[in-house]
Amino acid sequence: MGAKLLWLFLTSALLAYYIYTPIPEDIGEPWKVMLLSAGFRTMGHLVSLLGLMHYMEVLTLITAAEYVAPTSDENVTVMDTEFSNVAVRLYLPRRVSDGPRRAVLFFHGGGWCLGQAGMKSYDQLSRWTSNLLNAVVVSVNYRLAPKYHFPTQFEDVYSVTKFFLQSSVLSQYGVDPDRVCVAGDSAGGNLAAAVAQQGVYCSILEYVLTGCCLKREF
Incomplete structure (x- = not known):
């Protein structure tokens, strides 16, 4: 007993x-x-x-159930495209702007192994951000581990950032070059910090990000 x-x-x-x-x-x-x-x-x-299959591949299949197709509404135009050969989901506000718009480059979380811009939660967040700030939002689908090892994830988001900050691209989407920020959730926050640091070092980003705040008005 x-x-x-x-x-x-x-x-x-x-x-x-x-x-x-x-x-x-x-x-x-x-x-x-x-x-x-x-x-x-x-x-x-x-x-x-x-x-x-690999443990992370199982979780990837599970999270795939959260995927939603790019769907525009009365406030935001949503589309899937590629910047610098990297898949992104683009959110373009429909509201009229008095001048060049803000822009947010967003990097999703998931431990560099999971997640995608098309997950329902990230799609809702990007859509809400675009509408609230009247900002262009670029949500990046960087390649994931274990199939793609470090530093692939950083290289993808950094490549998209450099591409988007070209004068011709900013002009195409009506974006003010002084009002562009990078942001991320969890592992994406790590990527955002790395891009901000590398961007300043290489002179593609003018202002350093501290937490969620720019050192000038956004």
Whole structure:
């Protein structure tokens, strides 16, 4: 009896450790989020152990369910295109502007392994940003690990940034060269910081970003 209780305790402890995921306090129904996360991880680990595909490829297939096609509305024109041979999703505000517009180059998160500009959450964020700021938003689909190793991810976003900052491209989209910023979520934030630093060093970006703020009015 004692051995069974000990085995039950150890099994329960290991299961709880595997299922538990730190969740922000303001998230509703945290246990559902934890169980969903554990289910995805379990599926990924099993497929990986069976040698069917890489663990990250499993997660990529799962996140692909979040993809939404580029759909324009009354506020923003949305299209998929390429800048410097890198796939991007472009958001162009329909609102009339008194002068050149702002622009945001956005890099999605996902540990450099997951995510895409077309995920519902990122599409909604970019659409909202474009409409709120009356800004052109370029959401970059940089190539992902494990298929593409570092520094491919940085090279892609930096290449898009250099391409977009050409005078002819800025003029094409009616963008003020002094009101362009880079931004990102999670791993994309790391890429944004790296692009900002490299951009200033190579004189393609004039102003350094600190956190989410420019050192002049955006």
